[in-house]
Amino acid sequence: MTSEETNDSAPALTLDGTIWAEVDRALSGITATAERGVLDVIVHVPPAEIVRALKALKTDATLNFDYLRSLTAVDNEDDGIDVVYHLYSTTAKHNLTVKATLANDNLFIDTATTVWRAANWLERETAEMFGVRFNGHPDPRTLLMPEDMDDTFPLRKDHPLAEIEVLQGEGMGYSEEGQ
Amino acid sequence: MVTESASEFETQDLLLNVGPQHPSTHGVFRMVMQVDGEVVRDIIPYIGYLHRGAEKLCETMDYRQGIGFMDRTEYLAAMNAELSYVMAVETLAELEVPERAQWIRMILVELNRLASHLMFMGAFGIDVGVFGTPFIYAWREREAIIDLFEEISGDRMMYAYLRPGGLAWDVPTNFVSRVREVLTAVRQGIADFDGLLTKNEIFIARTKGIGVISAADAIDFGMSGPSIRASGVPLDVRREEPYLKYNDINWNVITRTEGDVYARYLCRLDEMHESVKIVEQCLERLQPGAIMPEKMPRMLRTPPGEIYVRTEAPRGEFGVYLVSKGGNRPHRLKVRSACLSNLQALKHMSVGSYVADAIIVLGSIDIVLSEVDR
Numbered sequence: 001m002t003s004e005e006t007n008d009s010a011p012a013l014t015l016d017g018t019i020w021a022e023v024d025r026a027l028s029g030i031t032a033t034a035e036r037g038v039l040d041v042i043v044h045v046p047p048a049e050i051v052r053a054l055k056a057l058k059t060d061a062t063l064n065f066d067y068l069r070s071l072t073a074v075d076n077e078d079d080g081i082d083v084v085y086h087l088y089s090t091t092a093k094h095n096l097t098v099k100a101t102l103a104n105d106n107l108f109i110d111t112a113t114t115v116w117r118a119a120n121w122l123e124r125e126t127a128e129m130f131g132v133r134f135n136g137h138p139d140p141r142t143l144l145m146p147e148d149m150d151d152t153f154p155l156r157k158d159h160p161l162a163e164i165e166v167l168q169g170e171g172m173g174y175s176e177e178g179q
Numbered sequence: 180m181v182t183e184s185a186s187e188f189e190t191q192d193l194l195l196n197v198g199p200q201h202p203s204t205h206g207v208f209r210m211v212m213q214v215d216g217e218v219v220r221d222i223i224p225y226i227g228y229l230h231r232g233a234e235k236l237c238e239t240m241d242y243r244q245g246i247g248f249m250d251r252t253e254y255l256a257a258m259n260a261e262l263s264y265v266m267a268v269e270t271l272a273e274l275e276v277p278e279r280a281q282w283i284r285m286i287l288v289e290l291n292r293l294a295s296h297l298m299f300m301g302a303f304g305i306d307v308g309v310f311g312t313p314f315i316y317a318w319r320e321r322e323a324i325i326d327l328f329e330e331i332s333g334d335r336m337m338y339a340y341l342r343p344g345g346l347a348w349d350v351p352t353n354f355v356s357r358v359r360e361v362l363t364a365v366r367q368g369i370a371d372f373d374g375l376l377t378k379n380e381i382f383i384a385r386t387k388g389i390g391v392i393s394a395a396d397a398i399d400f401g402m403s404g405p406s407i408r409a410s411g412v413p414l415d416v417r418r419e420e421p422y423l424k425y426n427d428i429n430w431n432v433i434t435r436t437e438g439d440v441y442a443r444y445l446c447r448l449d450e451m452h453e454s455v456k457i458v459e460q461c462l463e464r465l466q467p468g469a470i471m472p473e474k475m476p477r478m479l480r481t482p483p484g485e486i487y488v489r490t491e492a493p494r495g496e497f498g499v500y501l502v503s504k505g506g507n508r509p510h511r512l513k514v515r516s517a518c519l520s521n522l523q524a525l526k527h528m529s530v531g532s533y534v535a536d537a538i539i540v541l542g543s544i545d546i547v548l549s550e551v552d553r
Binding site for chain 1: 239
């Protein structure tokens, strides 16, 4: 990746020349903030408005974010869990990263499966790995993990990276001595 | 085993378990099919048998150690998987990749695409029911490519050859002539497949009009690679967001409009011609030079930040989402699997078709379960 914006290492990056102006217009009525990422613009949206925001981004005629590249979460420990959506437009050919930060005591967010069917399995994986609950998900089973593993969230930072025997010895729960 | 009655004639749908260890499932994939006679009414896929927690493991290891996990994630196109990963790290760490390294990388990922598509041709032949001939033919040419990779990296599958910033070491001195040899063999191989399958009446009867998915549905399911291009969507990261040197050479994005299994096969076949073309042009442009940046830090650290790097792997978009909080290891590393998204559309593509056709539809996605489960 050798495009010009990646070499821009000034501390305060402006959003001029990015699609933020368009995004801001499409998200009217939603308190969204933006920052410039290395490749794509990152938009922060309140979790309560996420589906409204995603739908607006998808249906907007100029933005037309019809393709969900990826959906995942990042555990920031005390700062809560970020749910991250990577969007793409197959017609306008631009990218956008959307983030919603969930507080640790309220890990609920509405499902994006009503916006893209692609979100289905990605949300199932995010749910079992981080303990994020997607309200209204049509198929809230585990995806990669065993069905009975419902209180253990492997990709959380507080989950130890332990020997398999330690994990299984405690009946799929994890022991404190792990790690 | 037997569930609800489906119609006024009191036929009963049957739940049929396929896999997890069955030759038709290309690894450990299990699906429960609800069948009414020979017709598939519903499919419930079960994945996760190969989940090894590569993402979690990468978070505990140095950036250079993570390369090995990428190989093991997408083992049929390990070079392509490594590429996304090292590009994510080096872009975040602001390393400038030397020209020569970029051309060599491009040759390697395209050769790996050829090897992967050859693998598809062979395995798909088996799904369709022509066991033997295509599979062995595919193995012959794939072996030539794997041999070359072994000469370069020392390993047949888990190369760990790309590094953030460049390559682990330079290629052998006879690299160019060896690649030309391999290309000659591969070109012959592609012609063989063309002759064996493309106009084969039985092959066409088994694949044409099967597992159709429209462009709009394919986009909505987040499909990528030949699976979406066969539905008429010219989605190819190499063209839309060019990386390496894809902008400097001539090549075409292959699309078909039919969206069926046969179109997905033809897409891959034509893509192999394009890959050969790309590698030939790269060989002409390859110049001696450095393969790593001059100033490489002893310990590779990235500034805080995040990046989502995507490249076009043989099966579609292989994305690496890297979140750094500074230091020498990722805070979070997510692998966007092309197969996972493609596999989601399996139910949509196979419901209403015959059981035997559902197997072909699964084969036409060209899944690597290791990449799906990570």
